[in-house]
Amino acid sequence: MRFLLAPVGGVISVWLCKVVGRLSNEQLLAGTALVGGLAMVLDGAALRWFHGLYGFNEQVLRVAAAGLLWGYGVAYLIAIVWVSLATRKQPGLS
Secondary structure, eight states: OGGGGHHHHHHHHHHHHHHHTTOOHHHHHHHHHHHHHHHHHHHHHHHHHOGGGTOSSHHHHHHHHHHHHHHHHHHHHHHHHHHHHHHHHOTTOO
């Protein structure tokens, strides 16, 4: 069920990257990739060395890791669609 909420979280994440980072549409993909990459590194470190944050059961950790990867992928896809739609509205941009 939580996997179905990833698009909502993805839209919020991309929107936050755009607003907080004051990113233009041309900068949005790079900004989202930077923030997502840093989040992946931090989550990876937490899963490896501070796994108690996510749980102590091996199955719980695997599901948490899968959920994180799914969420990152969905957020990147949303960023790509967001930029694609924004550039269609502004024909001067390539």
